[in-house]
Amino acid sequence: MPAAVRKFRRETSEISCCLKYLLFASNVVLWLSALLVLSVGIWAWSEKDMFRNITRLHYIALDPAFVLIILGGVTFLLGFMGSVGALRENTCLLAAYAVFLSVLLIAEIGFFAVAFVLKDKGWIKNQATEGLKAFIRHYREDADQQNLIDWIQEDWLQCCGIDGPKDWDSNNYFNCSSIAIGSREACGVPFSCCRRRPHEQIKNKQCGYDVRKDGYGMELSKIIYEKGCVQAGEEWMEHNLIIIFTTVIAVMFFQVSI
Known part of the structure; x- marks a missing residue:
């Protein structure tokens, strides 16, 4: 194959350099933040000896340290796929990143929709x-x-x-x-x-x-x-409904933009 054809095909397959490094930089920040949250969660659990004290797992979901581990772990994985995928232009990682982000976004929308529908039925x-x-x-x-x-x-x-x-x-x-x-x-x-x-x-x-x-x-x-x-x-949510709604929309917009 002539060199000119190979060069043309390679150039048409490359993504925008600006978009590439913007995606990389935003996900590096996300990845480092997630690493910090995950480290704090693991440290807090180890301090309480929770890794060996399995008998206390009956209220594990209410443990702030456990919540930090889950939140940090999920965000760490997301940031890793986005940053490495963008830097290496790896279509598999970028596809997994997009799917993962879409699932999270749909889950969040579903959760808030269910919470809104059931708010008058006392579910919250x-x-x-x-x-x-x-x-x-x-x-x-x-x-x-x-x-x-x-x-x-x-x-x-x-x-x-x-x-x-x-x-x-x-x-x-x-x-x-x-x-x-x-x-x-x-x-x-x-x-x-x-x-x-x-x-x-x-x-x-x-x-x-x-x-x-x-x-x-x-x-x-x-x-x-x-x-x-x-x-x-309940009174706090009523008084701060606009702030809560704006924050939710901003978070979802950030997820869509990255």
Whole structure:
């Protein structure tokens, strides 16, 4: 075959150089970010010795470290296929990348469509309730879950329990019957349920002690949040619906663009 013909065929098969390196650069950033998230998740799991403690896998899906591992792993694979496929102009990797991205996009659209359809039937509320129940039951058993629910109650929603402070009775440490075994936290709530006082520099970790005991002697609403986290979450979503919708559209647009 003449050299001119080979050169012409090679030139017509090449993709735009600008598009190639734009795709490569964006996926390298995605790949490195995913590597960081994956590393943090694996480190957190190893610190808790979860790789050997299989008995705790019954609530694995609620483990923030596990979520980081899954999210980091999927994104790492996606970024690797996109960056290497673009750099090497490998059609197999690029095809797998496109299919993988399309599946993720369809799954996200399907999830949000189902959530929107079932929102009035209580599906989202039921899922949130079941997740919070597990968080409350295992509050002292997993540091990551403990930090997560403390953040939800204190920093994000300013709430306490599922429907209110009484829900902490389902935790062995905060149950009122635990007074008999000497639990100092019995008939109380975690410190994250407490309202932050003006000019308070250091949070009082014992502020929730005894607040659910009969005859506590102080007005409860001034000490702790009495609103449940499910109701607080519903109100937060209603107030931030435009921001949530815009964020979802932006994420989907980014996925389509890369």
